[in-house]
Amino acid sequence: MLTIRPEYVIDSKKQPKAVLLPFSDWEKVLAELEELDDIRAYDQAKTGSQKSVPFDQAVREIQAEYDA
Numbered sequence: 584m585l586t587i588r589p590e591y592v593i594d595s596k597k598q599p600k601a602v603l604l605p606f607s608d609w610e611k612v613l614a615e616l617e618e619l620d621d622i623r624a625y626d627q628a629k630t631g632s633q634k635s636v637p638f639d640q641a642v643r644e645i646q647a648e649y650d651a
Contacts, residue, residue: 585615 587608592601604612636644 585611587612 590603591599
């Protein structure tokens, strides 16, 4: 579980307007978001109807795109 220590900025009516985080907490949040993005991409790829491609072929295709 991610533990962060937010501080809240409020307006004159005591309504929250912003959140302040220590930089180290912000880095943790970013890392968690990147991991979540990877998980979602993996889940989407697994549910897709794409056909499988052998690893060596995939590497050749990717390399060909870089060489073009």
